[in-house]
Amino acid sequence: MEISDIIIAGDTQGVEWRLPVFRFKGTKPEAPRTYIQAALHANELPGTALLHFLLEKLRRADADAAILGDITVVPQANPIGSAQSYFGELQGRFDLGSRTNFNRDFPLISLGERDDLLEDFDRYSAVDRLKRQLLHMALGAELVLDLHCDDEGLQYAYIDEAFWPEAADLAAALYMKAVLLSDGASSAFEEAVGHAWKNEAEDRKRTTLPGRLSVTVELRGTRNVYPETARRDADGVWQFLLGRGVVAGSRADLPAFAGKAVPLDNVEMIRAPAAGAVLFHRDIGESVKAGDLLATILTKPGMPDGSVEVRAPQDGLIVTRVSTRFARRRSDLMKIACAEPSSAARKPGTLEA
Template sequence: MERSEIIISGDTAGSEWRVPVFRFKGSDTAAPSVYIQAALHANELPGTALLHFLLERLRKADAEGAIRGDITVVPQANSIGLSQYHFGEMGGRFDLASRTNFNRDFPLVALAERETLLENLDRRSAADQLKRTLLHMALGADLMLDLHCDDESLQYAYIDEAFWPEAADLAGELDMEAVFLSDGESTAFEEAVGHAFKHQGGAKLKSVPGRLAVTVELRGRRDVYPEMARRDADGLWAFLAGRGVVSDPAHKAKAYAGPAVPLDNIEMVKAPAPGTVLFHRDIGATVKTGDLLATLITRPGEPDGTIEVKAGHDGLIATRASARYARRGEDLMKLACHEATRKDRKPGTLED
């Protein structure tokens, strides 16, 4: 194993950021290579916990000669976001300097243009240096996994249709309860990697066998427990074994049996007015059109001071907000539905 650090120069004199990187050299040049990172949103830590335990297992496998493909692991990818601690809370989702999401605005380049990402890097902002360096590393691998989490959530993933259903093995090994089939039309990290994979030659490829770019949502932000992280690490190890990245004679594939729905089928349940949130249904529940999901106390103490929020479609509650006060228009839930929930959704991500 080789440990190194990405050094990001700060935007003010005397400041810099360091991001640890762990690399394992594979014994078989024909085996797939993989890049895995966690905590690009710095306050999303289930992936960091998972990779802590996976690295423990990979070090043992390395000593035993069981690493077949090259593996790069970045367990805490965003040192800039980690430092954004204000008033007792970490603000790791948005860069305070640029006011942009750390998981947006990645350059969309063809795979052959990979080296251009590092041009004039010293003239770019710290956040842009980080984004370009991470993307450059990821594009050197065949398989890319970006580990995130939601607020309160089931285990699920965003997977570009170009990698589905081949990626069902990942969903099965990680016991995912849903897969959201994305359209690949945003500038998020996963979709920037997918964009490069799909633009290897002249025309855009509709499918890319042997490649993968995926955002894994490891339940909710508070789901950081030792046994849970170890179990997820075992699932990721099983995926690597199934793809031939590591050698494990005891591996037995686990099939995926959950739903795989396009983003057009995701109902974003929003707060129609500001108020205190009283949830009536939890994540994992199956609901019918018209079922009561939440009550908003908009005018406490008034006879008509509440508003009911109901399901617009049949579906599975995949996520739920952890905050119990919502501003007007804020997301309360995501429902994975059996049919399209709207016809005017713009291509790209579901949330900012």
């Protein structure tokens, strides 16, 4: 195992950021190379906990010569976001300087342009240099896992349709309840990786990518950071690596993925019709029917007409819910995975900012 720090110079004098990287050299050149990172949104820490325990397994495997394919692990992928505290609260999703989501605006390039990411580096801001370093490392692999979490959520993933259903092995290994099949139309990290692979050949764009995977894994909610769940999640990733031939060892007999797999167009984004205190009537993991009461918004507490009901537009599974109990008008409340497309207009790309 090799541990090194990537140094990212700050945008002001006397400031620099250190990005710790763990590397394991495989013994079989033909085995898949793997890249795993966590906490790109710096306040989303279930993935960091998972990787802490996964690295224990990888160190033991390395000592036993059981690492078959090269593995790169970045347990805290965003030291810039980790240092952003505003009135005592970690602000890890958006860069406070540029107001940009740390998981957006990754360069959309072809695989052949990978090394260009690190050229003329001084012309870029610290955040852009961080993004370019992360993307450069990921494009050296065939299997890429970007570990995130939601506010309150089930275990689920965003997976480009180009990788499905082959990626059902990861969904099964992590006991996911849902998979949201993305359209690859955003500049988020995992979609930037997929974009480079799809555009590997200059003359045609690939629509399927067998043997490869770039995925955003959502490890439940921000508060689900416990040793028991982190160890279980690490076991799941380990089983995935076993199945893909990245590491050697005996594999558990896992049940097939039995959750919902729906395209993003079939996700109902439930938004608050008005501002007020939120009273949820339904929880994550519950199946709902069209017309079911999901939440009540107290728009004018104490008044006879002081509340507004929010109901399910169609049948589906509640995948996420916000943890805040005050909503602004049109703020997100829930995601519901449904069998039919939503009637609400949706732009290509990600569901949220």
